[in-house]
Amino acid sequence: MKKALPVLALALLLLLLPSRAWAAEDWQNKPIPLDVESGVICVLDGCNMVLSSCDDAAAQKMRGIIREKMYKDGMNKQQVYAYLSSVYGESVLAAPPKKGFDWVAWITPFVAAVGGAVLVYLGLEKWVIPGRAKEGEENGPAPIDSVYAEKLDEELKRYL
Amino acid sequence: MAEVGYLALVLGLFISLYGIAAFVIGVAKKNPAFLASGKGASLAVAVLSSVSTFILLYFLMSGDYSINYVYEYTSKDLPVFYRFAAWWAGNAGSLLLWLFLLTWYTVIVAFSRKTKQLTPYASSILLFNSAFFFFVLAFLVNPFERVPGWTPGAVVPDGAGMNPMLQNPGMVFHPLTTYLGYVGFAVPFAYGMTALLTKTADDDWIKVTRRWTIMAWVFLSLGNLWGAQWAYTELGWGGYWGWDPVENASFIPWLTGSAFLHSVMVQERKDMLKVWNVALIAITYVLTLFGTFLVRSGVLTSVHAFSGGPLGRYFLAFTVFMLFASLFLIVDRRKLLSQARSFESFLSKESSFLLNNLVLVGLAFAVFWGTIYPLISEAIRGVKVTVGAPFFNTVSAPLGLALFLLMGVCPLIAWRKATLKNLVQNFQWPAVGAVAVAALLFFLGIRKFYALAGFAIGFFTIATILMEIFRGTRVRRRLTGESYPVAFIRLMVRNRRRHGGYIIHLGLVLMLIGITGSQAYSLDATKTIKVGDSLSIGQYSISFNNLAEKKLTTDKDAVYADMTVFKNGAYMAQIEPQKVFYSTAPDQPESVVGLYSTPKEDLYVVLASWDQEGNATFKAFVNPLMIWLWIGGYILVFGTIFALWPGRGSQAGSKYVRSERLTQEAV
Known part of the structure; x- marks a missing residue:
């Protein structure tokens, strides 16, 4: 059995070789998932559009790089993004990475919204007249005198 | 004539400054002559900006390519429609458009009879803005500058032409309306600042500037x-x-x-x-x-x-x-x-x-x-x-959904004080319906949170608005004995301000539905195929019948693909995605999308590239519910016009201030 192992390994390698060679040709035509393209900026010619929106020669070149990294080198989306950032700088990514200082970009809008909500609450605390709402709830709306109710009906009819 | 246009800009700057001074002196000295002079200056400034504008338009229409702006944005073959639109296609022209609008808005404010006390201040603030734009146009981006190297008498035969992407009706009206919006906000701003300057804390400025x-x-x-x-x-x-x-x-x-x-x-x-x-x-x-x-x-x-x-x-x-x-x-x-x-x-x-x-x-x-x-x-x-x-x-989706939820809730809450009973009465059925919609969509296979939330909130908001209108119609019918259609129309018309707001909200919700569908469930496919082959995406199969070239105008040629759209095997439509080549910008072809639009979804096909053998690469998208984004947008515009139209029903309701405060104020 031990002697058979190298033979099996060689056979497996021989089986894999053509498929690798075939794969090496095929990856050039494979489509890139939209979510990968829409996270990258077309920076090669300075058009600076999101790659998924750009069809010029520079965009095709960038797609070629992404295909190579994804399908030839077997990188996943995050690894492709890390590779592109290391080559072209962080501005190649369509959004700041969620790490280090760039967390500020992501959390500030939500912090501001929460801060705003606190301000609104404090404003209401200050402006709402204490006791008035409670009093209204307990007593309910004042009953309308029947004379006024009739008058209201008449006026409504006239207005409508 | 270019010199006249330029001189008008320089004069406009000085007369704007004079106008400000005249208004300030008129107010400080209570001198009607200076105030009248300030008004006259406002009118003069508008006339001067118009002189510059019409001269630039004359150059654009007549094709005087010795003017750098005309050279950069037009050419002999450019249709008249786009020659006119070249007014705002470039930097200097668009600033001139801004100035033109601003100066005439200033005239309307300066000669307004409604707010005599506020007018001089508001006009001065607007004139100050005009002065800045006159300065910029006169000294930084002169629209009447000649092409480099031009000598008097020399004729420049043709221009560089307009960017092909701008030669689209959408791009003609989009900047114009955006500027009308931008400049329009200058007027309420000027009145708001006037209220502060004149120490008038009431809401007159808001009433005046609402429209x-x-x-x-x-x-x-x-x-x-x-x-x-x-x-x-x-x-x-x-x-x-x-x-x-x-x-x-x-x-x-x-x-x-x-x-x-x-x-x-x-x-x-x-x-x-x-x-x-x-x-x-x-x-x-x-x-x-x-x-x-x-x-x-x-x-x-x-x-x-x-x-x-x-x-x-x-x-x-x-x-x-x-x-x-x-x-x-x-x-x-x-x-x-x-x-x-x-x-x-x-x-x-x-x-x-x-x-x-x-x-x-x-x-x-x-x-x-x-x-x-x-x-x-x-x-x-x-x-x-x-x-x-x-x-x-990421950051706008949760806030946007919260906004649409409020759009359903806010209009139905009473002024001063609402009770839990009111809320339950107004919202229980829309809320139950929204949950049911979310459950149904989940059952049908929709799993994305924002899509479920977007559709559920959209349903909730539409339901609350329609129920409110139905309740109003029913009450009106009971009180007046009118038929339902008559009661509905009269209800809507008698309080156009409120119901116009509801229509605007309905339009916005339809836009939300369009955005949610197209963002969450868009499909895309890119494929290179030869004539006779098909491209499949979702339920669609698009057969590629032919690739050919045609001449559109003297300066435009199109390469187009003749394609037939089938859905689940049934014929739907012919589409013709194109690439249009302009003689003035051959390296910048314009894409004309092959679009098959239905209320359920858009099929959107782009001819990306092709080769000599007749193979062509297509990018295809299926964008669900896309049409509702546009329909919603136009409903919003209709709602605004409905609310704004002068006459009965467009006024604000009465004030809800506490009686004891009113008594104090009266004392």
């Missing part, structure tokens, strides 16, 4: 809508909103303007939020200036930007000046704007408006923050990052 504000808002809405339509049909990337800094620049003031339109109702009804309202309109106007600065400064990378230059610095200085001048006035007059404690309940329409404003301004801040973050990152870390769609979609 101005709504007109500016609806034009900005149309500007954004047509910009999105242009991007969708012209750029060929299957989308309509790219969160580009320049797109954001027109979206942010739209958000703050929307917040202002809602919060002024609290001041109209309750005499509250005075500081907030003045601050909001100041921020909105400053943001329109900021947007103009962004397009012209080159500080942020944008596909829409004009080339940089010194103009950006001047715009920044002006924007900062206007911001700080407004803030100073607000802080200085804060006591004047102080308000009594007069909310009667945590649960009331006025408190719901606070929430609405929180979300709108929060959203505006999030977009603003994302837009300027590259500058912050560069200043602090020395690294310029890009902030694009992934960021904006």
Whole structure:
């Protein structure tokens, strides 16, 4: 059995070789998932559009790089993004990475919204007249005198 | 004649400054002659800006390519329609359009009979803005500059031509409406500042400027809508909103303007939020200036930007000046704007408006923050990052959904005080329906949270609005004995302000449905095929019948693909995606999308490239519910016109102030 192992390994390698060679040709035509393209900026010619929106020669070149990294080198989306950032700088990514200082970009809008909500609450605390709402709830709306109710009906009819 | 156009700009600058001085002296000395002279100056300034404008238009139409602006944006073969639109295709021309609108708006304000006390101040503020634009046009971006190397008598035979991407009706109307929106906000801003300068804390300025504000808002809405339509049909990337800094620049003031339109109702009804309202309109106007600065400064990378230059610095200085001048006035007059404690309940329409404003301004801040973050990152870390769609979609989705939820809740909450019973009565069935919709969609296979939430909230909001209208119709029918259709029409017409608002909200919800469908469930496919083959996407099969070339006009040739659309094997339509080549810009072909649009979805096919053997590469998208985005947008515009049309039903309701306060005021 031990002697058979190298033979099996060689056979497996021989089986894999053509498929690798075939794969090496095929990856050039494979489509890139939209979510990968829409996270990258077309920076090669300075058009600076999101790659998924750009069809010029520079965009095709960038797609070629992404295909190579994804399908030839077997990188996943995050690894492709890390590779592109290391080559072209962080501005190649369509959004700041969620790490280090760039967390500020992501959390500030939500912090501001929460801060705003606190301000609104404090404003209401200050402006709402204490006791008035409670009093209204307990007593309910004042009953309308029947004379006024009739008058209201008449006026409504006239207005409508 | 170019010299006359230029001289008009220089004169316009000086007469604007004179007009300001005349108004100031007229007010200080109570001298009617100076006030009349200020009015005359306003009119003269408008005439001068018109002289410059008409001369530039004459050059554009007649094709005098010795004028650099005409050379850069037109050519002999350009149709008359686009020659006219070249007025705002470039930097100098678009600033001249801004000035033209601003000066005539100033005339309307200066000669207004409604607000004689406020007019001189508001006119002065508007003239100050005009002076800045005259200065910029006269000394920084002269639209009458000759081409380099031109000598008197020399004839320049042809121009460089307009960018093919701008030769689209959407791109003609989009900038025009956006500018009408931007400039329109100058008027409520001027009146808001006037209220502070004259120490008048009442809501007269809001009443006077309501129509101005709504007109500016609806034009900005149309500007954004047509910009999105242009991007969708012209750029060929299957989308309509790219969160580009320049797109954001027109979206942010739209958000703050929307917040202002809602919060002024609290001041109209309750005499509250005075500081907030003045601050909001100041921020909105400053943001329109900021947007103009962004397009012209080159500080942020944008596909829409004009080339940089010194103009950006001047715009920044002006924007900062206007911001700080407004803030100073607000802080200085804060006591004047102080308000009594007069909310009667945590649960009331006025408190719901606070929430609405929180979300709108929060959203505006999030977009603003994302837009300027590259500058912050560069200043602090020395690294310029890009902030694009992934960021904006993440931060805006929860706030946007909250906003649409409030859109369903707020209009049905009573002024002063609502009770839990009211809420249950108004919202129980829409809420149950929304949950049922979410459950049904989940059962049908929709699993994305934002899609489920978007459709459920959309249903909730539509249901609350329709139920409210139905309840009103039923009450009216009971009181008047009218038939349901008559009662419905009269209900709508008798309070157009309120019901116009409901129509606007309905339009916005339809837009939400379009956005949710197209964002969450868009399909895309890219394939290279030869004539006779088919491209499949979703339920569609698109057969590629032929690739050919045709001459469209003397300067345009198109390469087009003849394609037949089948859905589940059944014939649907013929489409013809094209690439149009302009003789003036052969390297910049325009994409004409092959579009098959239905209420359920759009099939969107782009001819990306081809080779000599007749193989062609196509990008195809299926964008669900796309058409509802456009339909919703036009319903919004209709609702605005419905609410704004003069006459009975367009006025604000009566004030809800506490009786004891009224008594005190009377004493």
